[in-house]
Amino acid sequence: MNQSMVKKELRESLYESKGLWMIAAVSVILTALCVLATTIREASAFSQTDVLQYAIKAVLFLTLMVCMVLGASSFVAEREENTLESLLLTPISKLQLTLSKYVGSLLIGFVLLLVSVPYILAISAGSGLTASALFITFFCGLLTLLAFTGIAVMLSVLLESTKASILTSVLILLVLTFPAFLKGTLKLSAVGRFFLSIDPIACCFNLMEKMLVDQVSVFSLMQYVLPLLVFAAIGIALLVWGSGKVSLKGEK
């Protein structure tokens, strides 16, 4: 990883890729959620724990979306703007280049997770679940970020246009989010159970439910932690594999 390149990625993400606006937009969405949640809670429609779960799900989804968009446009944008050739002509290796772009996108995600802290503190106030809520947000958030951003950056290396790269990344996120919303018999079927046991988003949701509702320790929930770790490892492995494929437009 190259420090100068990470700095440049951060600056570019914040100023050029509208990263600051994305952070502001996430803050507005979370504020709106907080206001809505408070109103709904006062109407006793949802428990505080339910509201907290919705808030964490929203934080995870928004953070992943922002990072995937940034990651998915990282290489393909350099290729489209004809700036990649100059980077490839420096002594920086393709792996360093890829890791720098990856870390640049991850840092924005980390900032977004930090932005969510006051909201989670506000929603969980008085419930005794603040520590667990923050743990879940950062643990699940960081592991899924590592994986999904890795996949997005890899797609950015492999695909020829920003549009294709972002669409494919978002599609992967949506497809992997789908099993987490399986209901009723689908959830109980063998296929449904299998998908739920390996799907990272479903694992996040289950981990959250067990920790916040049943107040089970994370050490007793390895069946949900392990798939997340494996998924993060797969994301990083795909990123490293993709780094070897970095090439100029049309060269493939």
Add this chain to the structure above:
Amino acid sequence: MIQTKHLEKTYRNGFRAVKDLSLHVEKGDIFGFLGPNGAGKTTTIRMLDGLLTPTRGKVLIGGMEVDGHASEIRRMIGVVPESHGYYYWMTAKEYLQYFYALFNHGGSDEKYLRALLAKVGLADKADVPVGQFSRGMKQRLGIAKALVNRPQIIFLDEPTLGLDPRGQREIQQLLFDINKSDGITIFITSHMLKDIEVLCNKVCIIKDGSLVEQGSIRELQEKYRDGYSMLLQTSDNEAAEGLIRKLKKVARVAGEDGQLLIECESGLSDDEVLSVKHELVTAILSNGLDIREMTHKTLSMEDIFFKVTDAEKEGIA
């Protein structure tokens, strides 16, 4: 300084972009690499700078094989690619600082970078965002970027493409200065044959990926000169043309930009050429015409390029 041995590149789709290309560029040369569109110039440059791996053959830069020494080679070279992109949100100084840091593990050398900006005539634009630069200014910044790592060789792919005549001249002058003052070897591709003629001491012409001709411009002028040529302007070119056509040992007479281009038969000795000139002057003056200008016409790079590529097309070369 740059040597290729039987270099070949075949892309995955089977297209052979470069075929058996052997080049030799000496230290301090300004080497012009010419060829029509699609001749394989960019592919060759990308093999020389290590961005593409040759299918066959070798590339040696400073005696070091590119394959396996890409990182060391990149510290020795600077490249201005054909489609050079910029980070438009960066200022000129930030842009150079960024690339300097990539070459020097994050370091910075304000004095050197300021000197570089001054060298390319952008000292007063150091804090201006690149997005506000004209095409010529961007190209000069691109050359400054190619110099951040104090290279021994710079490769330029069509550096004057799309520039107005003033911009072209500025780039020519800049490259000439870099070569003379810093002793940097320059490898340049250009469609602007005037650039090549003004700048380069050696040229190479490729067509369909194969080397067609290589040598100094003087050597090529000698080789492709069919016969002695001169340009003549008289008080009545039409009448003069009729008179000249009657002279022996004159192969061709044609109008060219208000002048007459006269080509003598090939293989004439210096004395015979002198005799033709004498007869020509006598014929014109004795018929009451004035000679306004009479100059020896050397073969331009454009003439050589067309002769070489046309000869190749006709299967003569």
